[in-house]
Amino acid sequence: MNLAFELKNVKFDYEGIPAVQGLSMQIAQGERIVLLGANGSGKSTLLRLLDGLCFPTAGSLEFAGRQLTEKSLQNETSAFEFRRRVGLVFQNPDVQLFNPTVFDEVAYGPLQLGWSREEVLRRVDEMLAFMSLANIKDRPPFRLSGGEKKKVALASVLVLDPEVLLLDEPTATLDPRSQSQIVDLIQQWKGTAKTVITATHQLEIVEDIADRLFVLEAGSVIASGTPHEILSNGELLLRANLVHAHRHSHGGVVHSHPHLHGHSHHDHDHEH
Amino acid sequence: MAKALVSERTAAKPGLLQALDPRVRLIGLLVLVISVILCRRLEAIAALWLLAVVIAIASRVSMATLALRVWLLVFVFTGLIAFPAIFLTPGDAILSFANLSASAQGLRTAALLILRVETAATLTTILVLCTPWTHILKSLRNLGVPVEVIAILAMTHRYIFLLVDTASQMFEARQSRAIGRVNTSEQRNLTSRTAGVLLGKSIELSHEVYAAMVSRGFRGEVRLLTDFRMRFRDYCALAIFFCAAGFAVWMGR
Amino acid sequence: MHIPDGYLSPSTCATLYAAACASWYAALKRIKRSIGGRTIPLISVFAAFCFVVMMFNIPLPGGTTGHAVGVAVAAIVLGPWASVLALSITITIQALFFGDGGITTLGANCFNMAVVGSFVAYGVYRLIAARSDVSSQRRTIAAAIAGYVAINASALLASVEFGIQPLLFHDSTGTPLYAPYPLRVAIPAMMIGHLTFAGLAEAVLSAGMIAYLQHANVGLLRQSQSASASTSTSRLWWVIAVLMLLTPLGILAAGTAWGEWTARDLANSHASPVIEAASKSQLPPGSVPAGIERLSTIWTAPFPAYAPTFIKLPSDIRCRPCLVSACVRCCRWQAPPFFASAGSRTREPYQLHRENAQPLRASDGESARI
Numbered sequence: 083m084n085l086a087f088e089l090k091n092v093k094f095d096y097e098g099i100p101a102v103q104g105l106s107m108q109i110a111q112g113e114r115i116v117l118l119g120a121n122g123s124g125k126s127t128l129l130r131l132l133d134g135l136c137f138p139t140a141g142s143l144e145f146a147g148r149q150l151t152e153k154s155l156q157n158e159t160s161a162f163e164f165r166r167r168v169g170l171v172f173q174n175p176d177v178q179l180f181n182p183t184v185f186d187e188v189a190y191g192p193l194q195l196g197w198s199r200e201e202v203l204r205r206v207d208e209m210l211a212f213m214s215l216a217n218i219k220d221r222p223p224f225r226l227s228g229g230e231k232k233k234v235a236l237a238s239v240l241v242l243d244p245e246v247l248l249l250d251e252p253t254a255t256l257d258p259r260s261q262s263q264i265v266d267l268i269q270q271w272k273g274t275a276k277t278v279i280t281a282t283h284q285l286e287i288v289e290d291i292a293d294r295l296f297v298l299e300a301g302s303v304i305a306s307g308t309p310h311e312i313l314s315n316g317e318l319l320l321r322a323n324l325v326h327a328h329r330h331s332h333g334g335v336v337h338s339h340p341h342l343h344g345h346s347h348h349d350h351d352h353e354h
Numbered sequence: 355m356a357k358a359l360v361s362e363r364t365a366a367k368p369g370l371l372q373a374l375d376p377r378v379r380l381i382g383l384l385v386l387v388i389s390v391i392l393c394r395r396l397e398a399i400a401a402l403w404l405l406a407v408v409i410a411i412a413s414r415v416s417m418a419t420l421a422l423r424v425w426l427l428v429f430v431f432t433g434l435i436a437f438p439a440i441f442l443t444p445g446d447a448i449l450s451f452a453n454l455s456a457s458a459q460g461l462r463t464a465a466l467l468i469l470r471v472e473t474a475a476t477l478t479t480i481l482v483l484c485t486p487w488t489h490i491l492k493s494l495r496n497l498g499v500p501v502e503v504i505a506i507l508a509m510t511h512r513y514i515f516l517l518v519d520t521a522s523q524m525f526e527a528r529q530s531r532a533i534g535r536v537n538t539s540e541q542r543n544l545t546s547r548t549a550g551v552l553l554g555k556s557i558e559l560s561h562e563v564y565a566a567m568v569s570r571g572f573r574g575e576v577r578l579l580t581d582f583r584m585r586f587r588d589y590c591a592l593a594i595f596f597c598a599a600g601f602a603v604w605m606g607r
Numbered sequence: 608m609h610i611p612d613g614y615l616s617p618s619t620c621a622t623l624y625a626a627a628c629a630s631w632y633a634a635l636k637r638i639k640r641s642i643g644g645r646t647i648p649l650i651s652v653f654a655a656f657c658f659v660v661m662m663f664n665i666p667l668p669g670g671t672t673g674h675a676v677g678v679a680v681a682a683i684v685l686g687p688w689a690s691v692l693a694l695s696i697t698i699t700i701q702a703l704f705f706g707d708g709g710i711t712t713l714g715a716n717c718f719n720m721a722v723v724g725s726f727v728a729y730g731v732y733r734l735i736a737a738r739s740d741v742s743s744q745r746r747t748i749a750a751a752i753a754g755y756v757a758i759n760a761s762a763l764l765a766s767v768e769f770g771i772q773p774l775l776f777h778d779s780t781g782t783p784l785y786a787p788y789p790l791r792v793a794i795p796a797m798m799i800g801h802l803t804f805a806g807l808a809e810a811v812l813s814a815g816m817i818a819y820l821q822h823a824n825v826g827l828l829r830q831s832q833s834a835s836a837s838t839s840t841s842r843l844w845w846v847i848a849v850l851m852l853l854t855p856l857g858i859l860a861a862g863t864a865w866g867e868w869t870a871r872d873l874a875n876s877h878a879s880p881v882i883e884a885a886s887k888s889q890l891p892p893g894s895v896p897a898g899i900e901r902l903s904t905i906w907t908a909p910f911p912a913y914a915p916t917f918i919k920l921p922s923d924i925r926c927r928p929c930l931v932s933a934c935v936r937c938c939r940w941q942a943p944p945f946f947a948s949a950g951s952r953t954r955e956p957y958q959l960h961r962e963n964a965q966p967l968r969a970s971d972g973e974s975a976r977i
Contacts (some may be wrong), residue, residue, distance in 0.1 A: 097826075135565045158573065165571040172569075176516055177562040180648070182488045182508050189579055194571035202579065220486075224515040238570070384710065391617050391711050394784055424706070432611070439787035443773075445780070459782040463773075466784060470613030478612070478710055482703060490703065500635060502647060503696075509651035510658070510696050511704070517652075517659045541666040546815020549663065553656060553680070553816060554824055560652040564645050576647070 084111040085147065086246055086277040087132060092141035094127055094301075101127040103301040104141070109279065111245070114272060116288050117281040118312070119298035120323035125281035126173065128298070129248045132279065133170040145246075162195050169239035173250040175231035178238065179223040184215060187223070188238045195242070209241040229260030236264070247271075249280040253287055265290050283324055285313065297322050364483040369413030371480065375588040376489035377496055382595030383481040389599035390473045396465055398606025403473040405598060410480050419483070424475045432471045436464035487511060495578060505576040513559070520555065524548050608676075608758075608765055608805075609701065609716050612709030614786045616776040619768060624714030630722045631695060634688040650689055653681055654696040661697070665808040673808030678724040678761075679732065679754035680816045684827060687729040694721035715768060719761045728757035728813075741828050742821045747814045754813030755806045759798065762805070766790075766797035870895045870903035 087109040094102040102124050109115055117125040130136050131143060134150055143150045145168070155161045169191075172178045181187040188209055192202040210216045213233050218226065226234065232252065239247070249268070253261040268291040271278055280291055288295065288309055295312045297305040299322045305312060312318065319325045330337055365372060371379050386402060393399050410420060445459030482490070488508070495504045528544060615623075638646050660677035667673050681690040695717040701707040708716045735749035770790030773783035788796065820828050865885050872878045873895045882891045 130565070133569055135569060161573060162571060165569065170569050172562070172566055174562070177559065178566045180509050180512060180563050180566065182491070182512060186488065186579070191570040193577045193579060194573075196577075199579065199581075222487075222515075223512060224519075242570070387612060387710055388617070391612065391615075391620065394778055428611075432613075436787065439783075442792065443781075443783065443787055445782070459780055460787075462780075462782045463784070463787040466782070467613060467787060470785075471611050474612030474709060474711070475706060478703075479706060482706075487704065502635065502639075503631075503692075505647050506651045506654065506692070506696050507699065509648060510654040511700055513652055513655040514658050514700070517655050518662070521659050521663075542811055543815070545663060545665050546812060547819055549660060549812060550816050550819025550823065552659065553684075553820070556652045556656040557649070557824075557827065560648040563648040563652070567648065 085109065086111045086113070086145065088142075088144040090142045092131065092138045092143055094131060094136065095139050096127070101301055102131065102138075105301070105303060106141075107296060107303065107306070109277065111277055112273075112275050114268070114278045114291060114293045115280070116292035116295050116309075117279065117298055118283065118285075118288065118295055118322070118324060119281070120283055122300075123298040123322070124301035125298050126250055127301070129170060129250050129279070129281055132246075133168055133248055134164060135170070165191075166195055166242050167244055168246045168248065169242055169244035170248040171232075171235050171239050171250060171252060173254065175228075175235040176223070178235040179226075179231060181223075183220050183222055184226070184234050185210070185219040187234055188215075188219075188241050191238060191242045205241055209237050213237045213240075229256055229263075232256060232260065232264065236267070245275065246277045246279070249278065249282075251282055252280060253282065253284060261287070285319075285324060288313065297324075299323070364413075364415055365486050367414040369415070369484065370409060371413040371484040373587070374591050375582050375584050376485050377493040377582060378584070378588045378592050378595075379481060379485055380490065380493045380497070382592060383477050385595050385599045386602075387474050387477050389602045390470055390477070392603045393606030395606040396462070396469060398602045399466070399469045399473055401605070402598075402602050403469065403476065406473055406476040406480065410476070413480065413484050415480055415483055420476060420479065424479050425472060428472050428475050429468065432468050433464075436467045439467075440464050492578065492582065496582065501576045501578065504578065509563070516559075517552065517556065521548065521552055524551065608720060608762055608801075609698070609708030610712040610719075610765060610768070612711050614709075614772070615712050615715055615768060616772060616785045617711075618776075619772065619785075620711045620715060623712075623718045623768070627695070627714040627718045627722065630691055630718070634691045637688045638692065646689060649685070650693045650696065653685060653689075654693040654700075657681060657694060657697045658700065660812065661701075663812075665811055667804060667807050667811065673804035675754070675805070675808040675812040676720060676724065676758065677812065678720060678757050679728040679750055679809065679813035682725040682728040682757070683732055683750060683753070683813075683817065684820075687725045690725040690729070691721050694725060715765075719764045719768075723764055724757045724761045727760040728753040731756045742825055746821065746828075747818045750817040751810040751814035754809035758806050758809040759801050762797050762801035763794070766794045769793040769797070870899050873899065 085108055087107070089105055089107050092102060092105045093100065105124075105128065117128060119125045127136075131138060132145075134145075134155055137143075137150070137152050145164070148154065150164075155164060179187055181190055185206060189202055189206045192205055197205075207216075210219050213236070215230070215233060215237060218230065223231065223234075236252070252264050252268075256264070265287050268278055268280065272293075278291070282288065292309050295305075295307060295309055296303050297312060297318060304322060305315070305318055316325070374382075386406070390399055390402050393402070407420075410417070440456045440460035440463075441454045443457050443460035443463055445457035447455040448458050448461070449456040485493075491504050491508055494507075495501060525548065528548070638650075657677040660675055660680075663675065665673055665675055676694070678690065678694060681693050685693060698708060698716050698721060699713060702710055702713050702716070732749045732753035735752055736746045739745040767790065769786040769788065770793035772786040773789050776784045778784060786793070817828070868878070868882065872882070873891060879891055883889065
């Protein structure tokens with residue numbers, strides 16, 4: 083089994099505050115992983131560590147069997163290779179859309195990596211057609227809707243055909259139709275060699291897009307397993323602040339249980 | 355912000371300027387602006403203004419837009435500035451009432467100023483209306499402006515809209531929470547604090563954008579895709595621009 | 608303060624463009640050396656920020672409002688060189704895209720506001736804040752004064768540029784060809800508005816923002832101050848820089864510099880009263896002394912009277928200002944070390960490792976991320 087990523091006891095501090103604490107995990111190639119956690123649980127930090135945008139203050143992080151450190155990315159060839167093989171779609175698309183038009187945005191990655199002009203034009207046109215963005219390719223980012231922005235952000239990363247795709251809250255703030263479009267896309271990669279690691283706190287989409295789940299809280303993994311295992315564990319989800327507790331009372335007796343959708347039935351005997 | 359929309363509409367129309375290479379448009383109109391500044395005679399500047407109007411009509415630029423956005427505004431503002439000069443400039447008096455006398459030189463100088471500003475503003479506006487912003491940037495790149503400057507220009511332009519939106523949202527949020535009148539010193543505080551928060555967000559944004567750039571392979575060098583090709587008619591147009599400018603300067607010396 | 612096309616003559620525009628280009632070149636070199644690619648998004652966002660600031664209407668004491676530029680904030684947080692670039696970008700976009708300010712006068716506008724404004728703001732701030740604690744009130748006051756002085760310096764420069772137009776550029780009938788008001792009108796007209804509204808607005812904004820940063824993001828201020836404290840030599844350079852900027856005023860000095868007359872001047876009957884007046888009423892010799900006559904033809908200067916031939920000077924003012932000559936000598940020998948020392952610190956203020964960075968806590972709870 084080829085490992086895409088291997089983390090051993092990774093720690094990351096930001097200005098003295100620990101954001102990731104003693105994290106260890108193995109992610110195989112072709113797996114679809116979901117990092118489940120509330121805001122502030124460290125999942126965005128973890129994605130950045132995996133994308134080589136920041137580096138662990140302790141512990142080791144390996145990508146495809148090689149250590150990922152600041153030094154290893156200093157050499158231009160290895161840096162370009164890494165950037166092509168791993169792509170991160172940021173949570174806030176405005177951050178990722180910094181070029182004047184949609185076309186320029188999608189062409190940015192290939193241009194930076196030094197592809198030839200013809201290659202760049204060809205791949206960009208293909209990607210725009212694939213994501214149905216061809217009719218807005220000359221539009222500036224401030225004239226795009228939320229869903230369009232997310233699609234452009236995704237396209238600008240996919241155009242490089244990365245082996246590993248890191249998605250930070252891909253469906254947050256999207257309307258249902260755009261949300262299902264993104265989910266469909268991720269489902270397409272099931273069984274392919276593409277490794278997809280998604281960070282989200284939206285439980286509804288998790289079953290469709292994950293082979294394995296990691297639940298994070300305060301920078302550590304508190305549980306891991308298949309979607310079914312995790313999603314039926316109400317107490318765990320409550321603890322990780324992924325669901326709220328639902329209370330109702332009958333005749334003076336208060337019942338409290340995690341508010342889950344269709345994953346557990348709550349039978350309770352009550353006396354009147 | 356509305357100006358941005360008008361630009362896209364006009365830039366898509368099939369007109370004279372739109373048919374030319376953006377670099378030719380940029381150089382040609384700039385050369386004309388420079389000749390406006392070099393001319394010393396009213397007649398030559400007026401001729402250049404007429405030329406600008408002709409180009410505008412041929413490029414399907416709406417006269418209403420030009421009249422409202424450029425001519426009226428310039429006339430009012432520059433007119434206000436230039437008006438006292440009619441009386442203050444020493445020279446041959448042609449009209450006097452009270453203690454003030456209008457001199458011929460004063461009239462001429464006011465006319466020169468207003469006409470110059472009008473013509474230059476018309477030419478610049480036509481350029482911007484007929485050329486998408488990205489083409490202007492890429493033409494500048496072709497003409498030797500350093501690539502980092504182009505990258506900064508592009509990014510700044512893009513983020514101006516974002517920050518303006520954020521700022522107006524912040525102001526609206528404050529308005530909706532204010533009850534009764536707010537006195538000026540509180541308003542002052544509010545404005546500085548809004549500006550402060552905006553600054554913080556701006557800096558935050560810049561860090562994130564840098565991360566996004568690095569994530570897609572940025573290593574300090576900016577690479578752009580430029581795909582302009584000069585055709586025969588572009589060279590002709592360029593020659594015509596230079597001739598017109600040169601003629602005007604010669605006539606107006 | 609954005610000068611439109613048509614107010615300044617071609618030679619004024621060209622000179623100021625040259626000055627601006629030199630500054631841009633120096634700034635780019637410096638930025639590349641110190642921080643590298645990170646500065647691109649930082650300068651862009653700051654330039655966008657200054658653009659938005661210029662749109663704010665700042666309420667002032669007395670019920671009026673004014674517009675600020677943000678030059679002091681930019682200079683303090685980014686440092687003078689990056690601030691030059693950021694503001695120049697803002698001014699360029701305003702000119703190209705929004706028609707605020709001309710294209711031929713872009714060099715002038717950038718020089719006045721971005722270059723002079725940034726350096727004056729930075730210099731004044733460092734002078735007043737000196738080594739005081741980053742969160743002290745002295746810094747806030749320093750920022751306010753820096754903003755006020757910088758705006759007025761820019762305005763003064765612009766008004767001088769306006770004011771010398773009718774003097775230097777008019778046609779044969781005396782009609783001014785460009786800006787029509789002489790210095791004695793242009794300077795008060797522009798300065799009144801800036802000494803009051805605009806200057807105050809800038810002071811209020813600068814103070815407010817530095818105070819806010821002290822409260823919400825002291826780290827940022829600390830990082831920008833981690834550059835070496837200004838030494839006494841760099842203060843000297845600032846003084847010289849200010850003097851250099853003021854030297855064009857020498858062109859306007861009436862009369863002559865004593866003892867610097869050429870053979871032609873001595874032979875000129877119109878010049879005799881002037882020479883007499885300058886010489887404590889001693890009459891000059893009736894004819895040119897033989898020695899002066901003989902040696903006067905040894906060397907012909909390419910720029911007689913410190914002006915290229917395309918600038919036609921009014922013939923009744925002889926242009927041999929001592930200040931200008933001092934300026935030229937200064938420039939030749941001291942400009943390179945000046946530019947080198949003023950920005951030779953390295954800074955690494957902006958780390959990449961930021962994650963879940965706490966949104967800056969506005970006191971009324973705004974934390975919407977953009």
